[in-house]
Amino acid sequence: MNLSTPLTRPSLHEELVTRLREAIVQGTLEPGAKVPERELCESLGVSRTPLREALKVLANEGLVVLESNRGARVSNVTMEELEAAFPVIAVLEGLAGELACARASDGEIARIALRHRDMFRHYEAGNRPAYFQANRDIHDALMAAARNPVLAQHYTMLSSRVERARLLANVSDSRWAEAVEEHHDILAALETRDGARLRELLTAHLNNKLAALKKALS
Amino acid sequence: MNLSTPLTRPSLHEELVTRLREAIVQGTLEPGAKVPERELCESLGVSRTPLREALKVLANEGLVVLESNRGARVSNVTMEELEAAFPVIAVLEGLAGELACARASDGEIARIALRHRDMFRHYEAGNRPAYFQANRDIHDALMAAARNPVLAQHYTMLSSRVERARLLANVSDSRWAEAVEEHHDILAALETRDGARLRELLTAHLNNKLAALKKALS
């Protein structure tokens, strides 16, 4: 049991931030939708103050846009935003891979390898949702292995902004096969702890993802 | 006169975020200092609501920490944070350089070159504050030339977190000379639009900066 943490109850606005962020990322709150304060307050059982605080935070992250005197709406996933965000995510993942090669424990790498095998199985079974979930787990595990909280924080922020694009666009089967190929190389680089190569592979992987999304959304 | 913009008045909390961020970055609000709500409200002439909203946003950025029921305090600049943040800033600047080489107008590059000459002058005059300011201007101009708002947003957030370290540590003269040398190469790569090289130079430059800070703070 952890005795160093001062036993702090999470404040309402913090919980709201995480819950709203989840709702936005998984599409419960749809892009472009207005966020009616009163309604949300009632369904969540809180007053407007903490809800509005949470909206300010999410606006700062880019998940909602505040229109003065007209309230908040969930930000739209635009092609411009994806084209801006993906290269940034790409270099962040590249850095994460490089750090993970240097810092990950053998156990962590083994666990990531295991998840890769899961993911490959899901690919062969043609199970996209399970594949996506495994994919996310892998990227998150890699980020954790990099042991850089600042990196992780910004990665989370950016991921939440683009994750929603997946709901809008199913990439082609051919791109899917390509992505799986890339992941084979990624895993190999991680297992040999070839940081420079993993960085390049991850950066390229993310940039390819953007290209695929572009195609799927046009 | 611009008639396309819908004439929107900036909300209080937005102005507070920028003003408080500035105050924190330039050290007016010192690291570790408590942020007394009442006092700030009076001196800023606003009520607690928008101030608290701003504090939530700054907390999300990592500039302040919220202690439940005990208010906010300016976050401390720790070595762990610098070691985490600098590599991230390094890859972001690298990306910015790469993009700037591809996208900057000749005029923009000329302006950055001009600021470089300013900066070199300040170095020769031994004027550190002016040098720092010119340095910041250069990095900001480069970021603007990259034309990637997501990149710029995250760069701003991260810069504000580490900028404060400069107030705590004066780097050595020898490192200063090194940094100036590096900037000569950086400018050359930008002027020849050698994106790959500029990326490497900027990433290395930032990582060297961290090493110098480490030395100066130990």
Add this chain to the structure above:
DNA sequence: ATGTTGAATTATGAATACAATTTGAGATGA
């Protein structure tokens, strides 16, 4: 029918009020 106007309604931005927690000074006792 179509479009415009403007009062009534609603929603938002900000201030204030209230409740819960922390802080700190002084009392109490060993």
Add this chain to the structure above:
DNA sequence: TCATCTCAAATTGTATTCATAATTCAACAT
């Protein structure tokens, strides 16, 4: 003297209220 306890004052977290801007929609003119 020192530690602990008590309780008031101050500070924070949340709710509510107030003022203002936006929206709606019925009445009207074209």
